[in-house]
Amino acid sequence: xxxxxxxxxxxxxxxxEKILNDEALLDAIAETAKRCVQAxxxxxxxxxxxxxxxxxxxxxIAAELVGRYGFDRPSIPSLALTTDTSNLTAIGNxxxxxxxxSRQLEGMGSEGDIFFGISTSGNSQNVIEAFESARAKGxxxxxxxxRDGGKMAQMADIAIVVPSNATPRIQESHILIGHMICxxxxxxxxxxxxxx
Numbered sequence: 001x002x003x004x005x006x007x008x009x010x011x012x013x014x015x016x017e018k019i020l021n022d023e024a025l026l027d028a029i030a031e032t033a034k035r036c037v038q039a040x041x042x043x044x045x046x047x048x049x050x051x052x053x054x055x056x057x058x059x060x061i062a063a064e065l066v067g068r069y070g071f072d073r074p075s076i077p078s079l080a081l082t083t084d085t086s087n088l089t090a091i092g093n094x095x096x097x098x099x100x101x102s103r104q105l106e107g108m109g110s111e112g113d114i115f116f117g118i119s120t121s122g123n124s125q126n127v128i129e130a131f132e133s134a135r136a137k138g139x140x141x142x143x144x145x146x147r148d149g150g151k152m153a154q155m156a157d158i159a160i161v162v163p164s165n166a167t168p169r170i171q172e173s174h175i176l177i178g179h180m181i182c183x184x185x186x187x188x189x190x191x192x193x194x195x196x
Contacts, residue, residue, distance in 0.1 A: 011166070011169060012168075012169060012172050015162065015163065015164045015166075015169040015170075015172070015173055016172075016173060016176065018163040018164075019162065019163065019173060019176075019177075022163065025160065025161070025163070028158050028159065028160045029160055029177055029180060029181065030184075031158055032142050032158050032160065032181055033180070033181045033184035033185060033188075035114060035140060035158070036114055036181060036184075036185050037184070037185055037188045037189060039112055039113065039114050039140070040076060040077075040185065040189055041189075042112055043112075044077075044110065044112040044113045044114070045077035045078060045079060045110075045113050045114075046062070046065065046077070046078045046079070046113065046114045046115075046116060047078070047079050047080075047081055047104075047105065047108070047109055047113060047114070047115045047116070047139075048061055048062055048078070048079070048080050048081065048082075048115070048116040048117075048118065049080070049081040049082055049101040049104075049115075049116070049117060049118065049126075049127060049130055050082065050117065050118030050119055050124070050127060050144075051082075051119070051124055051126070051127075053120075053167075053171045054118035054119055054120065054124075054144075054171070054174070055080075055082035055118075057118050057144075057171065057174050057175055057178060058080040058081070058082050058116070058118055059080040059082060059083060060175060060178065061078070061080075061116070061175075061178040061181075061182060062078040062079060062080040063080075064178070064179070064182040065077075065078035065182055065185065065186075066078050068186070069179070069182040069183055069186045070183060070186060070187075071186070071190075071191065073186060073189070073190035073191075074190070076185065076186070076189070079108065081100075081101045081104045081105070081108075081130075084104075087100075087103075087104055088100050091103045091104070097126060098125045098126045098129050099126070099129060100126050101117075101126050101127060101129070101130035101133075102126070102129040102130045102132065102133035103133075105130050105133040105134055105137065105139065106133050106137070109133070109134060109137050109139045110137070110139070111137060111138030111139065112138065112139075112140075113134075113137075113139045113140070114139065114140045114141075114142060115130065115131070115134040115139050115140070115141050115142070116141075116142045116144060117130055117131055117141065117142070117143050117144070117152055117156070118144040118145075118174060119143075119144075119145055119150065119152055120145065120146045120147070120167045120170040120171060120174075121145070121146070121147055121150050122143060122145035122146070122147065122148070122149045122150020122151060122152040122153050122161070123150035123151050123152070124152075127152060128151050128152060128155065131143075131152065131155045131156065132155075135155075140157050140158075141155065141156045141157045141158075142156055142157065142158045142159075142160065143155070143156035143158070143159045143160065143161070144160050144162075144174050144177065144178075145159065145160070145161050145162070145170075146161060146162040146163075146164055146165070146167070146169075146170030146173075146174075147161075147164075147165050147170075148161070149161040160177060162174065162177075
């Protein structure tokens with residue numbers, strides 16, 4: 001069993017080392033953080049969505065911003081579109097599951113906001129349709145994906161694609177990336193910043 005545990009930990013470290021050594025991927029993460037900071041300075045918000053574990057990641061990241069990440073400061077507006085069961089079930093029932101995020105973006109998104117679509121495959125149809133709604137409203141889009149990035153990577157303004165084909169490794173990396181973005185946002189808005 002210990003060998004299994006070591007192998008899993010090593011695989012997670014290996015994926016993170018690939019991210020560490022990928023300049024284009026680091027640039028995409030940094031650019032996402034910069035755009036979020038600017039959006040917040042302009043009075044906008046972030047919105048996030050995904051399915052399953054990616055829904056949990058959407059909620060986790062939104063909670064770090066609305067609550068706090070590293071220190072006490074004013075709340076930062078962020079909304080996970082995965083949490084309102086009345087909306088999800090009404091939209092799913094009346095329009096179909098593929099519309100559960102796009103319909104919410106139509107109602108709650110504003111030009112200048114930033115939408116994070118999270119999908120390990122990059123091919124979740126309800127997230128893809130949310131990207132289409134975001135584009136129509138002037139909302140910037142960020143794809144958090146894995147594998148080859150799927151359709152989302154082609155549609156997004158910024159694609160952050162974890163270099164792995166393993167869902168657990170992708171999800172572990174997504175939350176690391178989400179944490180770093182939250183930390184940068186918090187420090188740039190209310191702390192001493194993180195530099196270039």
